[in-house]
Amino acid sequence: MRLIGLTGGIGSGKSSVSQMLSSYGASIIDADQITHALERRGQPVWRAIFEAFGWPVLAANGELDRKKLGHWVFGTPALRARLNAIVHPAVRAEVRRQAQAAAESGAPVAVLDVPLLIEGGLYRMVDEVWVVYADPDDQAARIQARDGVGEDHAWQRIRAQMPLKDKLAYADRVIDNRGGLAELERVVKDLWQNVATGD
Structure with missing residues (x-):
């Protein structure tokens, strides 16, 4: 099985690319979905986060x-590192389990959709890395529109991640998302067809 690692910065359009690949028939291993499942009330990761951060991080229903x-x-590196130390090992283990399951099922290609593919070291387990690129100003605008946050907070979230330009050094293929949606879809479809036919 060929395993593709898909990554990008917050607001780069990675989720849109992942949705397109899924519509073309790609088997998607989504790290965000895995994280949400692991953080549900009562799960070991949920318990560890609650023990580390206390009642203020819980909603009225007991969920995070x-x-x-x-x-x-996002505003405190020490707290972010503490959270990552709880969440990332569990996510990595589940990603590896799902990748193994996809290979055993006979899937010819699977896409590992991970925002922190490079930072978390998971790029080492994939056959090639695809990086979705967007200009930082576009990232900030998308974050503000999507999450309803101010410009300062959007930039704070961008700066909390590895710069997109640094991720390009790890890329086997770069998906340029500085144009419109139609152009993005054309690029992604061409890439997928090349992979699906073994090019």
Whole structure:
């Protein structure tokens, strides 16, 4: 099985690319979905986060208040590192399990959709890395529109991640998302057809 690692910065359009690949028939291993599942109330990761951060990070129903937790840790590197130390090992283990399951099922290609593919070291387990690129100003505008946050907070979230230009050094293929949606879809479809036919 060929394993593709898909990554990009926050607001780069990676989720749109992942949705397009899924519509073309790609088997998607989504790290964000895995993270949400692991952080559900009662799960070991949820318990570890609660023990580390306490009642303020819980919503009224006992689930994590992900928005509040995100606002809290994005502005404080020490807290972000503490959260990552809880979440990342569990996510990596589940990603590897799902990749193994996809290979055993006979899937010819699987896409590992991971925002922190490079930072978390998961790029080492893939056959090639695809990086979705966008200009930082476009990233900030998308974050503001999507999450309803101010410009300062959007930039804070961008700066909390590895710069997109640095991720390009790891890329086997770069998906340029500085144009419109139609252009992005054309690029992604061409890439997928090349992979699906073994080019």
